[in-house]
Amino acid sequence: MKRILAVDDSLSIREMVQFTLKQAGYHVDAAVDGVDGLAKAKTGQFDLIISDINMPRMDGISLIRHLRNESTYKFTPILMLTTESGSDIKMTGKSAGATGWIVKPFNPEKLIATVQKVLR
Amino acid sequence: MDIDLKQFHHVFIEECVEGLEVMETELLKLNPGAVDSEVINTIFRVAHSIKGGAGTFGFNQLTEFTHVAEALLDDLRAGKLTLIDGHISLFFKTVDCLREWILRLASDSESIPEEAEALKLQYNSFLQVDEYQQQILASNDEITPEVVLPIVNHLEDGYWLINFIPGKDILKQGNEPRLMFAELQDMGELKVTPKLTAIPRWSDVLPEDIYVSWDLELISQVSELQIKEAFEWVEDDSTITITHSSAIQAVIPASCQNIVPTADNKESTLAVLSTQVSPQKITNNKSTETSSIRVSIDKVDALINMVGELVITQAMLGELGQDFSADKLSALKKGLIQLSQHTREMQDSVMKIRMLPIQFAFNRIPRMVRDLSEQLGKNVLLRMHGEETELDKIMLEKLSDPIVHLVRNALDHGIETIEERKLTGKSDVACLDISAFHQGGEIIVEIRDDGRGLNRAKIHAKAIEKGIAKEDQHYSHSQIDELIFAPGFSTVETVSDISGRGVGMDVVKKNIESLGGDIQVESNDGEGSCFSIRLPLTLSIMDGQLIKIGNKTYVLPIMSIIESLQLKDGMVTKLADQTEVFKLRDEFIPIIRLYQVLNHETSLERISDGLLVVVESGANKYGLLVDDLAAQQQVVIKNLEDNFMKVSCVSGATILGNGTVALILDITDIIKRITSKQYLQQSQRSPVAA
Numbered sequence: 016m017k018r019i020l021a022v023d024d025s026l027s028i029r030e031m032v033q034f035t036l037k038q039a040g041y042h043v044d045a046a047v048d049g050v051d052g053l054a055k056a057k058t059g060q061f062d063l064i065i066s067d068i069n070m071p072r073m074d075g076i077s078l079i080r081h082l083r084n085e086s087t088y089k090f091t092p093i094l095m096l097t098t099e100s101g102s103d104i105k106m107t108g109k110s111a112g113a114t115g116w117i118v119k120p121f122n123p124e125k126l127i128a129t130v131q132k133v134l135r
Numbered sequence: 136m137d138i139d140l141k142q143f144h145h146v147f148i149e150e151c152v153e154g155l156e157v158m159e160t161e162l163l164k165l166n167p168g169a170v171d172s173e174v175i176n177t178i179f180r181v182a183h184s185i186k187g188g189a190g191t192f193g194f195n196q197l198t199e200f201t202h203v204a205e206a207l208l209d210d211l212r213a214g215k216l217t218l219i220d221g222h223i224s225l226f227f228k229t230v231d232c233l234r235e236w237i238l239r240l241a242s243d244s245e246s247i248p249e250e251a252e253a254l255k256l257q258y259n260s261f262l263q264v265d266e267y268q269q270q271i272l273a274s275n276d277e278i279t280p281e282v283v284l285p286i287v288n289h290l291e292d293g294y295w296l297i298n299f300i301p302g303k304d305i306l307k308q309g310n311e312p313r314l315m316f317a318e319l320q321d322m323g324e325l326k327v328t329p330k331l332t333a334i335p336r337w338s339d340v341l342p343e344d345i346y347v348s349w350d351l352e353l354i355s356q357v358s359e360l361q362i363k364e365a366f367e368w369v370e371d372d373s374t375i376t377i378t379h380s381s382a383i384q385a386v387i388p389a390s391c392q393n394i395v396p397t398a399d400n401k402e403s404t405l406a407v408l409s410t411q412v413s414p415q416k417i418t419n420n421k422s423t424e425t426s427s428i429r430v431s432i433d434k435v436d437a438l439i440n441m442v443g444e445l446v447i448t449q450a451m452l453g454e455l456g457q458d459f460s461a462d463k464l465s466a467l468k469k470g471l472i473q474l475s476q477h478t479r480e481m482q483d484s485v486m487k488i489r490m491l492p493i494q495f496a497f498n499r500i501p502r503m504v505r506d507l508s509e510q511l512g513k514n515v516l517l518r519m520h521g522e523e524t525e526l527d528k529i530m531l532e533k534l535s536d537p538i539v540h541l542v543r544n545a546l547d548h549g550i551e552t553i554e555e556r557k558l559t560g561k562s563d564v565a566c567l568d569i570s571a572f573h574q575g576g577e578i579i580v581e582i583r584d585d586g587r588g589l590n591r592a593k594i595h596a597k598a599i600e601k602g603i604a605k606e607d608q609h610y611s612h613s614q615i616d617e618l619i620f621a622p623g624f625s626t627v628e629t630v631s632d633i634s635g636r637g638v639g640m641d642v643v644k645k646n647i648e649s650l651g652g653d654i655q656v657e658s659n660d661g662e663g664s665c666f667s668i669r670l671p672l673t674l675s676i677m678d679g680q681l682i683k684i685g686n687k688t689y690v691l692p693i694m695s696i697i698e699s700l701q702l703k704d705g706m707v708t709k710l711a712d713q714t715e716v717f718k719l720r721d722e723f724i725p726i727i728r729l730y731q732v733l734n735h736e737t738s739l740e741r742i743s744d745g746l747l748v749v750v751e752s753g754a755n756k757y758g759l760l761v762d763d764l765a766a767q768q769q770v771v772i773k774n775l776e777d778n779f780m781k782v783s784c785v786s787g788a789t790i791l792g793n794g795t796v797a798l799i800l801d802i803t804d805i806i807k808r809i810t811s812k813q814y815l816q817q818s819q820r821s822p823v824a825a
Binding site: 028102 | 343
């Protein structure tokens with residue numbers, strides 16, 4: 016079973032992502048912010064990391080940078096959850112090493128479709 | 136897959152409520168002079184989360200509203216705008232508006248708070264108008280892209296030639312060409328031709344970079360946009376050329392020439408469309424409102440541990456009972472002791488789950504103090520102490536309103552205007568201290584201001600006018616102070632919109648008494664007043680000390696007992712007013728003969744025959760004379776008012792192990808009665824009927 020780590024400071028989004036992806040047959044762990052996400056990512060290898068951008072303690076961009084410095088996450092797909100429609104944040108994310116993005120608001124179908132783009 | 140987003144609504148709503156509290160607390164820290172970027176960031180994150188969640192869970196109007204707030208916050212944190220007071224009050228109003236909005240969402244109402252539109256306009260006036268419009272356009276775009284796009288892009292049947300020169304770094308971003316090709320392959324027939332011409336000399340190759348480019352031939356009934364979507368995340372770093380032609384057919388290998396979109400293909404495309412276009416299913420199941428409680432994992436773990444222990448003990452006892460013989464009696468006793476210990480610990484853990492920090496009742500206060508002092512032109516420094524003190528959840532909810540009322544009163548009546556304070560030589564800044572702490576098994580909440588104190592002349596006059604007090608009767612200071620709690624009393628001629636909302640102090644007192652507590656006021660002219668609320672820790676169970684008076688058994692709350700001792704004859708001194716006192720380690724402690732208070736026969740001939748239970752009430756200690764002490768045990772408190780009527784000196788009743796009923800004594804009430812009787816004797820007036 017493919018393992019996904021979902022990082023978001025919002026409990027409702029976390030629950031929704033977790034629930035949806037579990038229904039779709041993935042193993043999903045959740046983390047509440049960048050610091051938590053990085054710690055969890057280091058303890059187990061995930062096949063995909065989905066992270067929010069705006070979070071307390073460590074934001075999504077720093078998390079991505081840290082992850083790309085880990086040898087085990089050099090090529091792992093990392094998707095960012097963003098509400099920003101502008102390309103600024105997408106570009107910042109890309110240069111930090113993000114694979115792609117899911118634009119909020121998203122529905123469960125869209126989430127699964129996007130995840131399937133990188134996990135197949 | 137059909138996932139009903141409704142199931143996440145209550146989590147979202149709770150999260151918003153918490154978020155708004157955070158936002159409010161942080162807003163209070165904002166100061167236009169010195170902007171702390173971390174504070175702005177935190178506020179921004181709350182607005183951002185609400186917006187994101189609202190969009191995801193389908194509350195689009197809420198998204199739009201929070202979007203403008205977020206936009207202003209974003210400008211502020213990016214330094215495009217400078218924070219002014221106007222912004223802060225707008226944010227405060229936004230918090231109120233959102234709170235109302237969330238409340239309505241919680242009750243499944245789709246109506247929007249009326250002030251939302253006006254607030255939005257205010258935001259727009261702060262934001263650049265054209266910039267704002269762009270953002271709105273963009274955000275609308277964001278909400279419905281999938282629905283709109285496939286319809287306007289008509290599908291073209293044909294042959295696509297895609298030249299894909301990937302950016303060097305795409306592997307390091309986790310983008311694999313293989314996956315993109317697989318996506319294209321799902322759309323139709325794909326032929327992949329790698330081009331290796333750009334590969335450098337072996338020594339120059341960086342293994343993490345990508346040097347290959349591809350020519351892709353796709354035969355499919357798709358739009359250019361769908362193809363682009365496969366490359367969405369790499370199109371900025373890579374060069375992608377997509378050409379569509381039916382004329383190119385000449386170069387298509389014969390094997391592909393006759394390919395027509397299969398029926399299967401068509402259907403799937405249509406299916407995709409229909410799911411995207413069909414309106415969101417609207418479900419109308421009313422969500423039943425349940426109040427939930429957030430419990431720290433430690434408390435739950437403790438409980439689970441306890442249950443484990445209990446199961447082990449139960450198993451042990453069960454085994455013992457299988458073939459019981461007299462020689463196993465001591466083992467049985469041991470087991471029963473363990474069982475009672477575990478039951479008790481478990482009960483403690485369960486009760487703790489209901490306990491929440493009093494912070495929850497306090498958190499509305501800072502905002503209120505800020506608004507009121509602004510409105511009243513007063514300068515108030517609010518200090519809160521002991522917010523972590525824990526209290527039963529039910530009590531906490533009922534305590535909130537009385538506290539709010541007392542704070543309003545303090546600000547409105549107690550604390551003077553800046554001018555008045557200057558005249559009396561006080562500092563401009565008034566202090567309002569709110570504290571919570573434990574004292575002798577009870578929780579005390581104090582609201583203390585350093586204002587003008589209660590105006591006793593005015594209170595007295597008003598009470599006489601209202602028929603609450605008698606003109607010819609002498610009242611002590613504390614008795615006058617007590618008058619403000621009398622029903623139908625209000626000193627303010629014109630009811631102000633700050634504290635006079637038709638709720639008097641009598642209601643505050645009644646509310647607190649309904650929780651088994653009481654409220655007292657202490658006031659010094661010109662120095663301020665202090666209201667203290669005294670509350671029991673929990674509502675239903677307490678540790679009790681059984682005592683004997685005559686042939687009756689009563690219960691004293693163990694938490695209020697300091698010690699018990701036996702007096703020798705000659706240790707008791709009588710004061711002029713007939714009060715008996717004895718000296719305990721440099722303190723003179725008045726003795727209360729409980730059998731007198733409760734009108735019982737006693738077997739005691741001398742004080743030295745009985746036992747003296749030293750109890751604490753407020754700052755004072757008293758010795759209660761009882762015939763004997765019996766067992767200590769946990770008692771379940773049964774309310775007398777509900778089943779019978781309020782009885783003086785008694786706070787409730789309980790059922791003992793042998794089935795008899797024992798009354799639980801209310802120490803504070805007993806002492807109040809004794810001291811007021813003494814006072815009356817002292818002033819040589821006939822005792823009033825209690």
